[in-house]
Each structure stands twice: as C-alpha cells, then as structure tokens.
Amino acid sequence: MAAAHIAQLNIGVMVAPTDDPAVAEFMDALDEINALADESPGFVWxxxxxxxxxxxxxxxxxxxxxxxxSVWETVDDLKTYVYRSPHVEYFRRRAEWFERDDRRVALWSIAPGTIPELSDAVRRVEFLERHGPSPYAFGFGTPQPPLLFETTDLDDPDTVALVERLNAELASVATEPNELHFGLTSPEITGDQGRMVRARLDGELVGCGGVRRIESNVGEIKRMFVDPVVRGRKIGAAILDQLEQASIELGLDRVQLETGVHQPEAIALYERAGYDPIEPWGVYLESATTSRCFAKAL
Structure with missing residues (x-):
C-alpha cells in the first residue's frame, strides 16, 4: 500500500449562478467530466x-x-487527469466560467483510507497562501515529501521520546530555577479535554504538540517540538495549524501558550501565526522574567 495519497482542494468563484445560461455549457459537462475522473487511473474519491x-x-x-x-493515489495521477485527458479542454476554458483572480488550489498528503475534511482542506489552502509551498500544502509545481499527522498521547513511547528531546533542549538553555514548565498528562490531552498530535515527514517522526482545555472555551498549546533536522520547512507552523483546528473541534474559541525568552524561533512562529502577547498567568507568574505568553482568538 502507498505510504500516502494526495488530496486536492480547488476553490473558484463562478461568473454567474449555476442555473445561469452563461455557465450552462460548464454545468452540462459536469457529469461527463466527473465520470472521467471516477474512471481515471489513480482516482480514489x-x-x-x-x-x-x-x-x-x-x-x-x-x-x-x-x-x-478529491483524493488520488499520486500527484502524477492527478496531473494526468487534469492536463492529459479531455478534462484539459475545460481547464483551458475555465476563465469563461470562473473569475480569473479567484482560483485557489492546494495539494497535501493524506493517509490511505482517509477522507479529507473540508475544514482542514480550506486551512491547507490558506496555509499555502500565507507560507508558500511546504510539505503541509503545495501546488502542482512544488511536490513535497508526505507529511502526515497522527493523534497520540503521553503513554506512547515514541511520543514520550519526542517530548524528552524537547525537555532536554529547553533545559540546556534555561537560566532560572522556575523557568521550565513541563507539566502535561495524558488525561489532559484526551477525550473532550484536549488533543495531542505528532507529525511524520516521509515516514519519520519529526514533531509533536498538544492542546489542553484550561477553561470552558480556552485551550493552552503545550509541548511543541520539531526535530532540528527539519526546522525551516514549516513543520512547526503545520503542527500549530493542526492544534488550532483541533481546538475548534473541541469547542474552544481561544488558545493561549507560553514560551521562553531563549526560544526566539518559537516566538517568531507564534507572532507570524497571529498570536498576540498577553500577561503571564497561573504557574507562569513564577517565571515572569523569562516567560513570554501569547493568545489567539479562533
């Protein structure tokens, strides 16, 4: 079985309602073009x-x-359908039926047997528009190694190993006795209390992160870690995006987090993602000189 399939989302704005004569030729051809997709090599869903x-x-x-x-077995299968089948004639004429400047597309990897959620798909398009191509979201011209996410917890040895690497990295730069805040338990990230995810890039575990409910509508991002070998490839931003989506699914409308003055890359990540500085709270009051706290409305 393939390590990953390819999902794609295409967003377009029509020049007229679907029942308008201006787009009748496109609408009349939909059944034929969709049937062609269904029968194409590599088509999944x-x-x-x-x-x-x-x-x-x-x-x-x-x-x-x-x-x-839609979902396809490979990028090449999708390309063949889009550009090397009768579909290409409609693709070339898309400006007759869709606004020229409002076409938005993203591709991403998905585990075989998984059906993508529209909410996640839209976030992938937005991520691509904000960050450019990455393993989390890309275009036809910028294929990427598969980046897949798994739900996990702190009882999993591989996840524990990632967290221990994070702890060691934070401890190596700490300068104050109250600076380290490692507290997180499995019950806090399971069920309706929270979620933890880990990321695999081309099959290898490369990062993790969690969110725990701290108030009825507020979550806290915790245990964000990316393997130094793959930093700079937007894996941290992708993990954060997954945690924000998980927070929304948990019914949260705000997330908060704490990082440290010795983690400038983390601070930059959160600022780019739209997080605003807030005053320390709770246990972070004990490390107010070294803690940097942020929040974001979802």
Missing amino acids: RLQTDEGNATDIQIFPNPLQLVNM
Missing part, C-alpha cells in the same frame, strides 16, 4: 452530493464560490 457533484456544497458566504475536492 471525490466530494459530491446525491446529485453527483459538489456545486450544491456551500461553505463560503458568496454563493458563487464553489469547491472541488
């Missing part, structure tokens, strides 16, 4: 309603903004 397409799925305020999402 596509988003559709009982009508056989996704034109009735509305997730944006603009009713003309449509989504197309």
Whole structure:
C-alpha cells in the first residue's frame, strides 16, 4: 500500500449562478467530466452530493464560490487527469466560467483510507497562501515529501521520546530555577479535554504538540517540538495549524501558550501565526522574567 495519497482542494468563484445560461455549457459537462475522473487511473474519491457533484456544497458566504475536492493515489495521477485527458479542454476554458483572480488550489498528503475534511482542506489552502509551498500544502509545481499527522498521547513511547528531546533542549538553555514548565498528562490531552498530535515527514517522526482545555472555551498549546533536522520547512507552523483546528473541534474559541525568552524561533512562529502577547498567568507568574505568553482568538 502507498505510504500516502494526495488530496486536492480547488476553490473558484463562478461568473454567474449555476442555473445561469452563461455557465450552462460548464454545468452540462459536469457529469461527463466527473465520470472521467471516477474512471481515471489513480482516482480514489471525490466530494459530491446525491446529485453527483459538489456545486450544491456551500461553505463560503458568496454563493458563487464553489469547491472541488478529491483524493488520488499520486500527484502524477492527478496531473494526468487534469492536463492529459479531455478534462484539459475545460481547464483551458475555465476563465469563461470562473473569475480569473479567484482560483485557489492546494495539494497535501493524506493517509490511505482517509477522507479529507473540508475544514482542514480550506486551512491547507490558506496555509499555502500565507507560507508558500511546504510539505503541509503545495501546488502542482512544488511536490513535497508526505507529511502526515497522527493523534497520540503521553503513554506512547515514541511520543514520550519526542517530548524528552524537547525537555532536554529547553533545559540546556534555561537560566532560572522556575523557568521550565513541563507539566502535561495524558488525561489532559484526551477525550473532550484536549488533543495531542505528532507529525511524520516521509515516514519519520519529526514533531509533536498538544492542546489542553484550561477553561470552558480556552485551550493552552503545550509541548511543541520539531526535530532540528527539519526546522525551516514549516513543520512547526503545520503542527500549530493542526492544534488550532483541533481546538475548534473541541469547542474552544481561544488558545493561549507560553514560551521562553531563549526560544526566539518559537516566538517568531507564534507572532507570524497571529498570536498576540498577553500577561503571564497561573504557574507562569513564577517565571515572569523569562516567560513570554501569547493568545489567539479562533
């Protein structure tokens, strides 16, 4: 079995409603083009309603903004369908039916047997637009090694090993006795209390992070770690994005976190992700001179 499949989301704004004569040729061809996809080598799955397409799925305020999402065995399989099948004729004419400047696309790796969620897919597109191509989200011209995420907990030895590496790194630069805050337990990151994820890049574990509920609507990001070998490839930003999505799924509308003055890269990561400085709280009051706390509304 393949190590990963490829998911894609295509967002476009139509020039007219789906029942308008201006887009009738496109709408009339949908069944044929979708059937072609279904029969193409490497096709796995596509988003559709009982009508056989996704034109009735509305997730944006603009009713003309449509989504197309599918899963393929490889990027090459998807490319073959898009550019080397009868589909390409409609692709070349897309400006007749869709606004030229409003097409948004992202590809990402997904575990075989997994169906992507639209909420995650939209975040991948937004991530690509903010950060450029990375293993978390990329385009046809910038293929990446597979980056996959797994839910985990602190009873898993491999996850514990990642956390121990994080602890050692933090301890090596600590200068104050109250500076280190390692506290996190499995019950805090399971069920409706929180979530912990770890990342595999090309099959190798390279990072982890968790979120725990600290108030009914507030979560705290904890235990963020990325293997130094893969830093600079936006893995940390990807883990953070997954934790924010998990927080929303947990019903949280705000997340907070603490990092230290000796972690300038972490501070820069959180600032780029839209986190604002806040005053230390709770146990971090004991390390107010070395703690840097941040928060973000979700």
